[in-house]
Amino acid sequence: MMQKSATGSNRADVVIVGAGPAGAVAARRFVEGGYSVVCIEQGDWPDYRTSHVADEYLELSAGKQWNPLPNVRRGPADYPIDTSHSDVEPLIWNGVGGSTVMYAGIWMRLMPSDFRVRSLDGVADDWPLSYEDLSPYYDRIEADFGVSGYPGDPAFPDITSYPMRAAPVGPAGRMMAEAHNRLGWHWWPGSNAIATQDYRNQGACVQRGACMWGCINKSKASPDITHWPDLLAQGARLVTGATAQEIETDSRGLATAVVYIDRDGRTHRQEGDLIVVAANGLGTPRLLQLSTSKRFPNGLANSSGQVGKRLMMHPFASVVGVFEDELDPWKSVWGQPVYSLEFYETVKERGFVRGAKWNVTPTGGPQSMTAPFPWGGRPIWGDDFHRTVKDRLGHSVAWGIVAEDLPEDHNRVELDHSRLDRDGIPGVKMIYKTSQNTKDLLAFNVARAQESLREAGAKETIVAPMIRETGWHLLGTATMGDDPSSSVVDQWGRAHDVPNLLIVDGSTWPTSSGMNPTPTIAAFSLRAAEHAVESARSQKVAS
Amino acid sequence: MSGVDITIGVGPAGAAHSAAARLSAEDRAKLARVADLLIPASADMPKASDADVHGVQIDRVLSVRPDLLDVVEAGLAAIEEPLPADFAELDSRGIPELRGLADAVTAAYFLDPVVAERVGYKKRSAIPIRFDDDLAELVAPVTSRGPIYRPTP
Numbered sequence A: 001m002m003q004k005s006a007t008g009s010n011r012a013d014v015v016i017v018g019a020g021p022a023g024a025v026a027a028r029r030f031v032e033g034g035y036s037v038v039c040i041e042q043g044d045w046p047d048y049r050t051s052h053v054a055d056e057y058l059e060l061s062a063g064k065q066w067n068p069l070p071n072v073r074r075g076p077a078d079y080p081i082d083t084s085h086s087d088v089e090p091l092i093w094n095g096v097g098g099s100t101v102m103y104a105g106i107w108m109r110l111m112p113s114d115f116r117v118r119s120l121d122g123v124a125d126d127w128p129l130s131y132e133d134l135s136p137y138y139d140r141i142e143a144d145f146g147v148s149g150y151p152g153d154p155a156f157p158d159i160t161s162y163p164m165r166a167a168p169v170g171p172a173g174r175m176m177a178e179a180h181n182r183l184g185w186h187w188w189p190g191s192n193a194i195a196t197q198d199y200r201n202q203g204a205c206v207q208r209g210a211c212m213w214g215c216i217n218k219s220k221a222s223p224d225i226t227h228w229p230d231l232l233a234q235g236a237r238l239v240t241g242a243t244a245q246e247i248e249t250d251s252r253g254l255a256t257a258v259v260y261i262d263r264d265g266r267t268h269r270q271e272g273d274l275i276v277v278a279a280n281g282l283g284t285p286r287l288l289q290l291s292t293s294k295r296f297p298n299g300l301a302n303s304s305g306q307v308g309k310r311l312m313m314h315p316f317a318s319v320v321g322v323f324e325d326e327l328d329p330w331k332s333v334w335g336q337p338v339y340s341l342e343f344y345e346t347v348k349e350r351g352f353v354r355g356a357k358w359n360v361t362p363t364g365g366p367q368s369m370t371a372p373f374p375w376g377g378r379p380i381w382g383d384d385f386h387r388t389v390k391d392r393l394g395h396s397v398a399w400g401i402v403a404e405d406l407p408e409d410h411n412r413v414e415l416d417h418s419r420l421d422r423d424g425i426p427g428v429k430m431i432y433k434t435s436q437n438t439k440d441l442l443a444f445n446v447a448r449a450q451e452s453l454r455e456a457g458a459k460e461t462i463v464a465p466m467i468r469e470t471g472w473h474l475l476g477t478a479t480m481g482d483d484p485s486s487s488v489v490d491q492w493g494r495a496h497d498v499p500n501l502l503i504v505d506g507s508t509w510p511t512s513s514g515m516n517p518t519p520t521i522a523a524f525s526l527r528a529a530e531h532a533v534e535s536a537r538s539q540k541v542a543s
Numbered sequence B: 001m002s003g004v005d006i007t008i009g010v011g012p013a014g015a016a017h018s019a020a021a022r023l024s025a026e027d028r029a030k031l032a033r034v035a036d037l038l039i040p041a042s043a044d045m046p047k048a049s050d051a052d053v054h055g056v057q058i059d060r061v062l063s064v065r066p067d068l069l070d071v072v073e074a075g076l077a078a079i080e081e082p083l084p085a086d087f088a089e090l091d092s093r094g095i096p097e098l099r100g101l102a103d104a105v106t107a108a109y110f111l112d113p114v115v116a117e118r119v120g121y122k123k124r125s126a127i128p129i130r131f132d133d134d135l136a137e138l139v140a141p142v143t144s145r146g147p148i149y150r151p152t153p
Helices: A021-032 A058-062 A119-120 A131-144 A170-183 A226-235 A280-290 A382-392 A436-455 A516-534 B014-021 B023-036 B055-063 B068-078 B087-092 B096-109 B113-119 B137-144
Strands: A013-015 A037-040 A082-087 A235-238 A243-248 A256-261 A267-277 A316-322 A338-340 A358-364 A396-403 A410-420 A426-432 A462-463 A499-503
Touching: A013 A021, A013 A256, A021 A037, A021 A396, A021 A516, A037 A267, A082 B096, A119 B096, A131 A358, A131 A516, A170 A436, A226 A235, A235 B113, A243 A267, A243 A280, A243 B087, A256 B068, A267 A280, A280 A410, A280 A426, A280 B113, A316 A436, A316 A516, A382 B023, A382 B087, A396 A436, A410 B087, A436 A462, B014 B055, B023 B055, B023 B068, B023 B087, B023 B096, B055 B068, B068 B096, B087 B137, B096 B113
Parallel strands: A013 A037, A013 A267, A037 A235, A082 A426, A267 A499
Antiparallel strands: A243 A256, A256 A267, A316 A396, A316 A462, A338 A358, A358 A396, A410 A426
């Protein structure tokens, strides 16, 4: 039975690894339930003083300090990631708020079919929970993350309200909306975790179009703003600069503590009744694989052999349209002014299963007009330089295309004992190949996106080259299911092998959907934490 | 609300100053000539050296991105004298370090106030939200087609 600790005890009721959205959401629910919470976070708080979103250095800082590639940024909390056997580079931020500190704030629920791909399309696996199970938690999470949007999208069963009104669709979004209306294709005003009015800890967005590089207005929801300041005031303890090294277990196979190394290299042991892992699709399998013992020789919670397997990463495509009209796309939210789910559901005649979600994406400032992505590798310097920049700058907009990526055992995360982090802990190695279904799916959607842009009046469309730096969504490396022989956790995030170990991040996803995952990661974490609170009386804990 | 209380845009660090100082007069002279191959003048835009790319602008770039000093130096070192007549000829040399140097030069060019004014982009300014009041009308064709999701079986 999990009991609420007496004040002053060093043992916590709940120890959470990771202060990103999954960890923060769980922490809030446990704190609300009256439990003591300690969160172990390897990174630090984001330093918005280094943000350049309001000065002329924005695009420069985006290339380094605010670069989502850990292998480029090389911050003190970034552990080594060997990507030499991966088609895609991971994009993550290690610190308080997790990768939402750098996300665009795009907010999409999954659709009902995303939970039933085996039943509906005969591939992969159904989730052990349904859209209807998660729907009430989406509603609550959207309030916590200050989401703005326009309710009533017929692509979903029951989105009847958002906490705030949708951000303006802007000239580019309106142009694409009208084009889709002419084509008879779906589109909808964008839903974003971006406050369009002052809301709780968030300030109203001022449309700098720079959400990913340090939102100084605190408009974009990330847990360093929306959750942790309040949680700390309510008594939660957040240990930053602390790298989890191992989860210890007792002779009964129950988790007892998280062993971590602080920023000065000292080792600590934080005991807890319930251990919650929320370290993302790379960090979570890494920690489980590091936690070996006589009882768990292949890593913790890994009797199925599935820890680290089924890595999914949402290969991403982009198609740009260049227009005569002045669109000034940077004078808006970055997020998504509008989105389209016209080609999201499976249509068998297309020759592939599942689909993709599109969102309108600004193309950026002048420096971005010369970049290989999305414009292709042909250099533009010399005599063409000024004409090319003039054509593109303020006159271009892109469809970003997020493709569903199905799980395959050979796409995986392993420990890399040859490359160690600052504390001597092994890094990770990603092995990932994009499947033919995903390639076919992307090719189809790219062709349709060109049609869409031409209908909107584009004088030129450019298909961005497939690049490696698109791995924002790290999913599926500790999959959930009802069968302990083929999955790591159950529908409540509870490890089949370790009754007091919860995993609440995107690693639990059996399939990836084609949506931006943060809302579902957060809703799943809330549902899992709530179940743990409600079943605390029967919760087994180490003695 | 929380109040917007974040200090932004920290100034150049000491390391950045020293990064700029590492570029010699000779480096800067070569940088000016290479930059003009990358960004020549047009009818209404100055060439790179007229925007002081090799002077104050590259120093401003390095103040924010001291890591680019190595990129600039490597690019300059890889381009052998005599310089070609135009960018096409330079590009045909197939120098791997050219891309990084070109990116740094381009960043420096767009920092020049005259250039920024003429391309119509200086920095991101605050634009208060003005909500769309016609969304119901705009989405009417979408809603009129009814649900497009497949329900849970």
